[in-house]
Every structure is written in C-alpha cells, then in structure tokens.
Amino acid sequence: MLFRKKLFLSDVIIRVLFFLYSLIIILPMIWILYTSFKTPREFLHAPWALPERLVWENYYNAWFSANIGNYFLNSVIVTSGMVVLTLLLASMASYTVSRYKFIGSSAAATYFMAGLLVPKVFVTVPLFQLLLSMNLLNTHIGLILAYTGMALPFSVFVLIGFFQNLPKDLESAAMVDGASHYRIFFSIMLPLARPGLVTVSIFNFLWYWNEYPTALTVLQRESLKTLPLGLVILTETQERAAEWGQLFAGIIIVMIPVVVIYILFQRMLISGLNTGAVKE
Amino acid sequence: MKKTHERTFVITFLIAPVITYSLFYVYPFINAFRISFYRWSGLSPRMTFVGLANYRRLFTDSIFYQTLYNQIFLIMVTSLITFSLAMIFAVIFTSKTYPENSFLRVIFFFPNMLSMVVVSILWKFIYNPHFGLLNGFLSLFGFEGNTALLASSSTVLAALVAPQVWMLVGFYMVLFIASINTIPVELYESAKIDGAGMVRQFISITIPGIWYTIQITFVFFLIATVSNSFALVRVTTGGGPSRSSEVVTTYFYQQAFDNSNFGYALAIGFVVSLVMFIFASLIMKYTKRDLA
Amino acid sequence: MKKLLVVILILALASVAAAAGGRAEQMRETDEQDMKISVHLGAFGEDIWKQMIELFEERNPGVSVELEISPTNFESLRLQYLSGRDLPDFHQAPTWSLDYQTLQEEGMLFSYEDILQTPSPYGEGTFEELLLPSTLEIMRHDGNLYLMPFSLGSNGLWYDEKLFRDKNWSVPTNFEEFLEFGEKALAEGIAPFTYTGVHDYIGFILYPTIASIGGVEAISKLNNLEEGAFTQNAVVEMLRRVEMIRDSGMIQHGALGFDHIESQTELALRRAATVVSGDWIWVEMRDAWPDDFELGFMGNPLSKAGEQRCSWMHLLRVSVPRDASNPELGAEFAKFMFDGDVMDIWAREAGVVRPIVGADAFTDYLFDAKRVAINYLTAPDNLPVFVAFPYSHRELHIEFMNHVDALVEGVTTIDRISRDMEASLRRARAER
Structure with missing residues (x-):
C-alpha cells in the first residue's frame, strides 16, 4: 500500500511537470496562431493581446499579394523532387555498401558519412559557381541536386542501419530462385526497408522544406523562389512598414504541410527508427 | 560469371550517388578551400592569389577567437541541456504509460517543425524587456526591473541557449525513444528482480543500450548547431552587444557579404570545418565503448 | 537495370532541358530596345516604379522595360554581378545592402560622365550643372561618377x-x-x-x-x-x-x-x-x-x-552595371529620374527630393516629418x-x-x- 502511494505521488509530479513543459510549447504556438489574425497596429501596441477581430485578410493577402501561393507550389516541387531523388540514391548507395563486401565498401560508407561532420553553411558560393557553370542556376532541378548532395550523408547513414539489420540470407535465398541483383533490390529489399525509407523521407522533408541559404543562392528569379525565401521577403522590414499579421499568416501556411505530414506519419517515424536503430 | 554480375551491379548502383554527392557537396567544399588562398570580393570574377595571407590574418584575429569561443559555448551548453531533457523525456515516455503520452509526444516535437528564423522571431518577443513574456512572467514572482537579457554582454549568450533547446528537444527525444525501444524488455525485468531502481536501470541498461545513438546524435547536434546559430544570432542580436554573441557563421557572413572579403571568409569557413571535423572524429573515437 | 537506366536518363534529360530552357529565354530576338531595372521594394512601393516605366516607355517609343522588384533585390544583384548574367541595366538598392565601394574599385559600374555632359532634363545647362556640386564631389571616384545621388535624406x-x-x-x-x-x-x-x-x-x-x-x-x-x-x-x-x-x-x-x-x-x-x-x-x-x-x-x-x-x-544612390546589356539606356533611365515631371511625382507620392540645385521647389510636397527633416538639414545654421x-x-x-x-x-x-x-x-x- 505504502509502495503504491509513493509511486502515485511521483507520477503526479512527473505528469504536472510534463503538462507545464507542454504549456511552454503550446502557448507560443497559440500566440503565433492568433497573431496571424491581428492588424499591424494591434500587434505593435499589444503584442500579446488577443485580436479584436479576426483579420482573415492577412491570409488572403499573404497568399495572393505576397505571392505565398506561388512560393508554396515551388516548395512542393523542390522538396518532393529532392525527397524522391535522395531516397533513390541513398537507398542504392547504402544497400550496396552495407550488403556487399568489395574493396572500398567501408571506405565508400566513410566517404558518405564524413559529410555529416562538416557544417554546410560555408559552401553556398562555390555551389553557386558550380551551378552557374552547369547552367543550372535559377532552375528547380539545380536546387534539387544541391539539396540531394547535402542530404545524402544523413540519409545514407540512417539507411545503412536498416539494410544491415535485414536477415543475412535473404539475397542467397532469392539468388537460388534465379532473381537478379536488381530484382532483389527493387522487389525484396526496398519493401522490407520501407520504415527506414519513410523515416529518412520525413526528416528530409522537415529540414529542406525550411531550408534558406542554399535556396537563396540558387534561385534569384522571383517566380522560382521557395517558401522560406518568400517568408523572409515578408520579414524584410527595413525602410518598409512590417506587415506582421501577414508574416504570421505566412508562417502558419508554411507550417501546415509539415504538421499534417508529421501527424500522419509520426507513428511510422518512431517505429521506423526502432527497426533501423544502428547497432555496433 | 556471378562475380562480374555482382561487380557491374555494385558499380551501377554506386555511381549515381557517388557522383551526385561528390559534385554537389564535396567539390564545393574543395573549391571553397582553394578560394581561401585568394583575395576575392565575391562581386567580380577577379581573384588574386595571396598564399597563406588569409590564414595568417585569421590566426591573429581576436574577433575570430571570440566568435569561436562563443560558438563552442553555445554548442556545449545547448547540447548538455537539450540532451539531458530529451533523455529524461524519452525514458519517461518509454517506461510510463500515461494516457496523454502520445499527445504530448507530438506536442514536444512541434517546435521542430518551425524554421529557426521563426523560432528566433518568437524568442525576440519573449525577451523584449518592456513587453516580453519573460518579464511578465518574472513580475508574477515579484522580480521587477525589466531584465534585458539580450542587451547585456554577460547574459546574451546564455539567453540564446533557450530558443535552441526549446526547438530541438523534441527531435532528440524522438531519436532516443526509438533507440530505447530496441533494448530488450527482458533486460529491465531481470534488473527489477535483482532489485535495481529506476536510476540504476538507467545507468546500467539504458545508457549502454543507446550509447551508439547518443554518440551519433551528439555529433549530428554539434554540426547542426553551427548552422542553426546563424539564423538565431542574425535575427535576435545581430551578434551584439559588441560581438558578445557573434558566432563563426555570422562572422563568416559579415566578411563574405558585408566586407566583400570572400577569400578571408572561406578561410574562416575552412578552419571551422576542420575544427568541427576533428572534434567530431575525436568524439566518435573516444566515446566508443564495448557493449556487454 | 532497365528501370535504373530509365531513371538516370530522365534525370539527365531534365537537366539538359532546364539548361536549354534558360538559354532560349535569353535569346529572345527583338529589334526594339529591351531593358531591365532592379529596384528595392522599400519605402517607395511598387506603384511609383510602374508609373516611371510607363512614362519612360511613352517618351522613348520602341523601348520596353522589365521591372524586377523585391525587398531582397540586393541579394540577387550580388549574385548577378558575380555571374555577369541577368544583370539589370539600372538598379536601386539601400545604401547598406550592397558594397558599392568594391563595385567601384573593381570597375563593375558604368560611368555617368558622358551623360552628365548632355543637356539637363530640368532647367538650363548640362545635367552635371543640375546636380548639387557638393554631392557630385563626394560621389566621384577617381574622377568618374558611378553612383548617381538619387535622393536627399x-x-x-x-x-x-x-x-x-x-x-x-x-x-x-x-x-x-x-x-x-x-x-x-x-x-x-x-x-x-x-x-x-x-x-x-x-x-x-x-x-x-x-x-x-x-x-x-x-x-x-x-x-x-x-x-x-x-x-x-x-x-x-x-x-x-x-x-x-x-x-x-x-x-x-x-x-x-x-x-x-x-x-x-x-x-x-x-x-x-x-x-x-x-x-x-x-x-x-x-x-x-x-x-x-x-x-x-x-x-x-x-x-x-x-x-x-x-x-x-543621407544619399540614396542608383547605378548601372558596366556589363549590363544596355548600359547607355540604363544611364538614360537614371537621367530620366531628374525630369521635372518625374521629380514632381516622386516628391508628391514618395516624399523624395533629388539632390539638385533648387531642390526647394519640391520640398513643399513632402509630408510634414520629412519636410521638417530636410529643412533642418538645409537650414543655414546646419552643416x-x-x-x-x-x-x-x-x-x-x-x-x-x-x-x-x-x-x-x-x-x-x-x-x-x-x-x-x-x-x-x-x-x-x-x-x-
């Protein structure tokens, strides 16, 4: 009885603390949400107060006047292109280096993973020169390729974990049945590694949906720009009145797809990480 | 016959990823290293080879050392707090079965869906000395006096830790949860029979069980913080007051774009990358331990 | 294997197509004059620039002007200078946003000296005589004017x-x-x-x-x-x-x-x-x-x-890139900004006065705060x-x-x- 009671008390403390911590997250989120319905004047005079009335025009203006609609479409093109291409290349690379023993297989794995150990922010200008010489500046495909190059280290790293954990004799059994290496990969291995593929895709989506510096370097043409660039255009306030309501409406619009995808896939994400957890 | 099949397969499968990665990621790095030996404005194609001049300046540049110190301070303090919180959350989410768990797990992850720029704007408002939430909160407990954390060189760095922790805890929590779930439940059950408490179980089962994950995510965190702190510092303080919150990435940006000194900026970039690389490799090497 | 080849082929084709698309756009043939201007979407807003383009096209038949306007136009300008591509023929960006000093030193800008000797767009004399001598003196770099003083602040x-x-x-x-x-x-x-x-x-x-x-x-x-x-x-x-x-x-x-x-x-x-x-x-x-x-x-x-x-x-400056496709027309557009009607519109609608001899003629149109500030600046007891x-x-x-x-x-x-x-x-x- 005594034991049970003690347990109960610590549970209460934990649950209260967790509840308080969730408030630290939820309250600012709610602030962002209701600020998106305020006029700039209300915002500057009472930044934390609730809006007097809901200014839906902020959303209308953000979507149409501030062109968020167009940026949104560009972001969908670039992010989905990047996610698919990275998935294909990363699974090819990690499958070969983790399931085939050849000279340089571990060197290849190290080569990819070394990319994890250096910060990406310093390469934008050399990247600009490269894309310039390849005629890929101001193209979505240029940005997709740049993102893919950056995303490969992490993606390869996670997927190696998955492929290593699949049963060892899968290939030889399939080989006996006469399947080619390519068929084994596409029709046996990829489906088995699906949780890993989903995990990698979600992370890539989360990160590159919000990516700024590389997009800034690759895309100068207004009609091609992605959402993070569009958001910064909304925040640029120097010598110009800040449209705070519109900005926060923009922030909400940018968040919606990410939230939807996360909520849809979050269970898969955790179970995906489970099965793929890398072991020594 | 079988072997040649295998070889063509390996080559065809490796060639596209290796080329993409080498061309769009590794090559720009190498090129950045090359440019660091030049004097170059970044505005015209005109470049002058200056040998080690940029590096010579770097090693005597007190601002560079200051920014490096600030960067390392931010990384260490942020990682320590983020990892401790994430670990506590992960352990509780995996060992307790409260009904609100799955809801809270989503909530805790939420800030990670915002970009760093948005998080920074939010925290700038929280920290505002005259109408910020922090001061409103403190005055509830009788602390008046408009604390201006971002306006003092002694508190600004510490103040920049909170937004990052706020944003990142959920992400690392999810990674830890996933990793803890792979530890066989029997290990905990037999420990309980042996009379081990929560803490004991945590130290002797959980930590070794997820050590590899901790190691990898720490390195990942290290690198991510370098990138994250750029947007954070630029939006909140611009590196001030008087460079007390300047980090290597914002200094890099200033040299490259404000001062049109790309050669020097890339020398900064290279040295920082090298420091990070060595740091990360050492962590990987020395934290390796045998699992029972 | 085939599937893979198909994927690689598609990727290759896509990048070639993208590249070709870029080139085709640049080769658009016209025998009329095209120009592009890049301006900062700042305190002036978009409307006034559209008006300017309309007026300029009206006065110069056959000329068509493309407008690139954004609050981050200087970010693009930087990269356009570096690549030498897509350069506008005239640009306006905030003073802090671009390193004009380096652009001058590296010879990236087009000199206004020739156009300064042409007749003034407002009043008598040459264009040079219209501009405030003190600002000209400040702005000249090695005897050349690359930065046209555009507004007095x-x-x-x-x-x-x-x-x-x-x-x-x-x-x-x-x-x-x-x-x-x-x-x-x-x-x-x-x-x-x-x-x-x-x-x-x-x-x-x-x-x-x-x-x-x-x-x-x-x-x-x-x-x-x-x-x-x-x-x-x-x-x-x-x-x-x-x-x-x-x-x-x-x-x-x-x-x-x-x-x-x-x-x-x-x-x-x-x-x-x-x-x-x-x-x-x-x-x-x-x-x-x-x-x-x-x-x-x-x-x-x-x-x-x-x-x-x-x-x-405070002097806002406008420039013409030397490697622009039509720098002469860009300089012409800069000069057009000093046309009497144009300066009238700017003073009325954007509160902008050009640093010219006789700027007082335009200060009456300014909104109060700005007029007071300009009057303070130009008062006899102030330097x-x-x-x-x-x-x-x-x-x-x-x-x-x-x-x-x-x-x-x-x-x-x-x-x-x-x-x-x-x-x-x-x-x-x-x-x-």
Whole structure:
C-alpha cells in the first residue's frame, strides 16, 4: 500500500511537470496562431493581446499579394523532387555498401558519412559557381541536386542501419530462385526497408522544406523562389512598414504541410527508427 | 560469371550517388578551400592569389577567437541541456504509460517543425524587456526591473541557449525513444528482480543500450548547431552587444557579404570545418565503448 | 537495370532541358530596345516604379522595360554581378545592402560622365550643372561618377512633438540643453533617449558630432584612414559625450538589444522620448503611431553651444552595371529620374527630393516629418555632412560602432577604443 502511494505521488509530479513543459510549447504556438489574425497596429501596441477581430485578410493577402501561393507550389516541387531523388540514391548507395563486401565498401560508407561532420553553411558560393557553370542556376532541378548532395550523408547513414539489420540470407535465398541483383533490390529489399525509407523521407522533408541559404543562392528569379525565401521577403522590414499579421499568416501556411505530414506519419517515424536503430 | 554480375551491379548502383554527392557537396567544399588562398570580393570574377595571407590574418584575429569561443559555448551548453531533457523525456515516455503520452509526444516535437528564423522571431518577443513574456512572467514572482537579457554582454549568450533547446528537444527525444525501444524488455525485468531502481536501470541498461545513438546524435547536434546559430544570432542580436554573441557563421557572413572579403571568409569557413571535423572524429573515437 | 537506366536518363534529360530552357529565354530576338531595372521594394512601393516605366516607355517609343522588384533585390544583384548574367541595366538598392565601394574599385559600374555632359532634363545647362556640386564631389571616384545621388535624406534624432508639448519640454538644440532635457524626462519616468544596438544607426548622430567638434577635416581623416584618426580630439571628445549621456542614465534600458523596429516602437509607445533613425521612420512605422502622434525632427543635439551644428546627410544612390546589356539606356533611365515631371511625382507620392540645385521647389510636397527633416538639414545654421567612412570602410565602421555599444554598456574605456581602432587602421592601411 505504502509502495503504491509513493509511486502515485511521483507520477503526479512527473505528469504536472510534463503538462507545464507542454504549456511552454503550446502557448507560443497559440500566440503565433492568433497573431496571424491581428492588424499591424494591434500587434505593435499589444503584442500579446488577443485580436479584436479576426483579420482573415492577412491570409488572403499573404497568399495572393505576397505571392505565398506561388512560393508554396515551388516548395512542393523542390522538396518532393529532392525527397524522391535522395531516397533513390541513398537507398542504392547504402544497400550496396552495407550488403556487399568489395574493396572500398567501408571506405565508400566513410566517404558518405564524413559529410555529416562538416557544417554546410560555408559552401553556398562555390555551389553557386558550380551551378552557374552547369547552367543550372535559377532552375528547380539545380536546387534539387544541391539539396540531394547535402542530404545524402544523413540519409545514407540512417539507411545503412536498416539494410544491415535485414536477415543475412535473404539475397542467397532469392539468388537460388534465379532473381537478379536488381530484382532483389527493387522487389525484396526496398519493401522490407520501407520504415527506414519513410523515416529518412520525413526528416528530409522537415529540414529542406525550411531550408534558406542554399535556396537563396540558387534561385534569384522571383517566380522560382521557395517558401522560406518568400517568408523572409515578408520579414524584410527595413525602410518598409512590417506587415506582421501577414508574416504570421505566412508562417502558419508554411507550417501546415509539415504538421499534417508529421501527424500522419509520426507513428511510422518512431517505429521506423526502432527497426533501423544502428547497432555496433 | 556471378562475380562480374555482382561487380557491374555494385558499380551501377554506386555511381549515381557517388557522383551526385561528390559534385554537389564535396567539390564545393574543395573549391571553397582553394578560394581561401585568394583575395576575392565575391562581386567580380577577379581573384588574386595571396598564399597563406588569409590564414595568417585569421590566426591573429581576436574577433575570430571570440566568435569561436562563443560558438563552442553555445554548442556545449545547448547540447548538455537539450540532451539531458530529451533523455529524461524519452525514458519517461518509454517506461510510463500515461494516457496523454502520445499527445504530448507530438506536442514536444512541434517546435521542430518551425524554421529557426521563426523560432528566433518568437524568442525576440519573449525577451523584449518592456513587453516580453519573460518579464511578465518574472513580475508574477515579484522580480521587477525589466531584465534585458539580450542587451547585456554577460547574459546574451546564455539567453540564446533557450530558443535552441526549446526547438530541438523534441527531435532528440524522438531519436532516443526509438533507440530505447530496441533494448530488450527482458533486460529491465531481470534488473527489477535483482532489485535495481529506476536510476540504476538507467545507468546500467539504458545508457549502454543507446550509447551508439547518443554518440551519433551528439555529433549530428554539434554540426547542426553551427548552422542553426546563424539564423538565431542574425535575427535576435545581430551578434551584439559588441560581438558578445557573434558566432563563426555570422562572422563568416559579415566578411563574405558585408566586407566583400570572400577569400578571408572561406578561410574562416575552412578552419571551422576542420575544427568541427576533428572534434567530431575525436568524439566518435573516444566515446566508443564495448557493449556487454 | 532497365528501370535504373530509365531513371538516370530522365534525370539527365531534365537537366539538359532546364539548361536549354534558360538559354532560349535569353535569346529572345527583338529589334526594339529591351531593358531591365532592379529596384528595392522599400519605402517607395511598387506603384511609383510602374508609373516611371510607363512614362519612360511613352517618351522613348520602341523601348520596353522589365521591372524586377523585391525587398531582397540586393541579394540577387550580388549574385548577378558575380555571374555577369541577368544583370539589370539600372538598379536601386539601400545604401547598406550592397558594397558599392568594391563595385567601384573593381570597375563593375558604368560611368555617368558622358551623360552628365548632355543637356539637363530640368532647367538650363548640362545635367552635371543640375546636380548639387557638393554631392557630385563626394560621389566621384577617381574622377568618374558611378553612383548617381538619387535622393536627399536627413537622419538623426526623432521625437514626438505632442509629448514635448504636453510635458512642457523645449526641444534641445545643443548638448547642454540635451542633458537638461534628459533630467526632465527621467523625472517623468520616460527614457530620454533610445537607439538600436543591433543596427548601426547611432552613427547618424556620432559622425556629425565628430565634424561639429573637429570640422570636416576630422571626418576626412577617418575617410582616408590617416594615422591618429581615432586618437584625434574630435573622436575622443565625441566618445566623452556618449559617456556623459550614459552616466546621466539617459539611454533606455535594453537599447543594446533592440533592432531598429523595436527602438522605434519605444518612441511610438512613448516609453522613450527620442530615437535615432532615418527619415523613412514615418512610413516604416505608419501602423504604429498613435492617432495624436506628431513626429518631429531634432537632428543632432550633441554639438555644444558655439560649435558648428552638423547633421547626417543621407544619399540614396542608383547605378548601372558596366556589363549590363544596355548600359547607355540604363544611364538614360537614371537621367530620366531628374525630369521635372518625374521629380514632381516622386516628391508628391514618395516624399523624395533629388539632390539638385533648387531642390526647394519640391520640398513643399513632402509630408510634414520629412519636410521638417530636410529643412533642418538645409537650414543655414546646419552643416550637412555626408560621411563616406561607414560605406567605404564598412568593417572598421562596424568595429567602431561595436566599441560604442561596449562604451554604452560600460565594459570598455575610451583609451581602449582609440588603441584598438588605431591597430585596425594600421591593418587596413597595410592591406591597401
């Protein structure tokens, strides 16, 4: 009885603390949400107060006047292109280096993973020169390729974990049945590694949906720009009145797809990480 | 016959990823290293080879050392707090079965869906000395006096830790949860029979069980913080007051774009990358331990 | 295997197609003249540029102008200069956003000298004679004009006239009065002075103060990176005045952490009585001003009685890239900005006055706050100072402003500032 009671008390403390911590997250989120319905004047005079009335025009203006609609479409093109291409290349690379023993297989794995150990922010200008010489500046495909190059280290790293954990004799059994290496990969291995593929895709989506510096370097043409660039255009306030309501409406619009995808896939994400957890 | 099949397969499968990665990621790095030996404005194609001049300046540049110190301070303090919180959350989410768990797990992850720029704007408002939430909160407990954390060189760095922790805890929590779930439940059950408490179980089962994950995510965190702190510092303080919150990435940006000194900026970039690389490799090497 | 090949082929084709698409667009053939202008979506808005294009096309049949407008146009400009592609034939961007000094030094800009000798677009004489001689002198680089002075601006200290009236404060005109006013404001619980520690606006009053104390020669010493530029009395005395303002508690708590919007909001909310900013403040904060707010301009009250009063002259510049596809037409467009009707529209709709001989003809159209600021600048008892140092030696300027912030915070001394800045001067000289 005594034991049970003690347990109960610590549970209460934990649950209260967790509840308080969730408030630290939820309250600012709610602030962002209701600020998106305020006029700039209300915002500057009472930044934390609730809006007097809901200014839906902020959303209308953000979507149409501030062109968020167009940026949104560009972001969908670039992010989905990047996610698919990275998935294909990363699974090819990690499958070969983790399931085939050849000279340089571990060197290849190290080569990819070394990319994890250096910060990406310093390469934008050399990247600009490269894309310039390849005629890929101001193209979505240029940005997709740049993102893919950056995303490969992490993606390869996670997927190696998955492929290593699949049963060892899968290939030889399939080989006996006469399947080619390519068929084994596409029709046996990829489906088995699906949780890993989903995990990698979600992370890539989360990160590159919000990516700024590389997009800034690759895309100068207004009609091609992605959402993070569009958001910064909304925040640029120097010598110009800040449209705070519109900005926060923009922030909400940018968040919606990410939230939807996360909520849809979050269970898969955790179970995906489970099965793929890398072991020594 | 079988072997040649295998070889063509390996080559065809490796060639596209290796080329993409080498061309769009590794090559720009190498090129950045090359440019660091030049004097170059970044505005015209005109470049002058200056040998080690940029590096010579770097090693005597007190601002560079200051920014490096600030960067390392931010990384260490942020990682320590983020990892401790994430670990506590992960352990509780995996060992307790409260009904609100799955809801809270989503909530805790939420800030990670915002970009760093948005998080920074939010925290700038929280920290505002005259109408910020922090001061409103403190005055509830009788602390008046408009604390201006971002306006003092002694508190600004510490103040920049909170937004990052706020944003990142959920992400690392999810990674830890996933990793803890792979530890066989029997290990905990037999420990309980042996009379081990929560803490004991945590130290002797959980930590070794997820050590590899901790190691990898720490390195990942290290690198991510370098990138994250750029947007954070630029939006909140611009590196001030008087460079007390300047980090290597914002200094890099200033040299490259404000001062049109790309050669020097890339020398900064290279040295920082090298420091990070060595740091990360050492962590990987020395934290390796045998699992029972 | 086949599937894989197909994927690779598609990728290859896609990149080739993208590249070809880019090229095809550039090769559009016309026998008429095309030009592109890149402008900053700032205080002026988009409409006025559209009007300009319409008027310019009307006056020059056969010319068609493409408009690139964005609040981040300078980011694109930087990369357009670097690549030499897609360069506009005329651009306007904020003074702080592009390193014009380097663009000049590296020969990236088109010289206006030829077009300056053509007839003036407004009044008699040549175009050159229309422009204010002092600004021309300042702007010329090695005898060539690359940066066309586009608008005359007046920056400094702003205040709320209504508040001053209600509290019965007289507007300080010199340093002694400024300190007195500070005491009165503090007694009322209002911060007498605020500024942004995140941006470098404080320079708008500090550099003119150096000129007040040591004359324009003191500024030239800075511009020319002369030895002793930071140990000269004018600089040391200016820093002493900063210390005095600090010690009297006049600087608002938390100012060092404010960005420009936050500092200006403090003025709008009447928690601070004055703020350092540029003459764009009225438009920038239009959503924040209370209904009874009356923006007033105090200029620079840091000069002592008996010293020459000096205030900051802000010049917006417009340029033509040398490698633009049609630089002559770009220069023509720049000259068109000085057409009488055009200047009329700018004064009326955007509150912009060009730095020309006889600018007064246009100041009547300006909205109140801006007119007051320009009148302050051009008043007989004021010396307008254009300080090239922050633009031509940005790194040193930022370092100097950082030192000032440290002085305000009380973590450094004037001696240390002089010593550190002199060391940086030596390095900058050696690099040249």
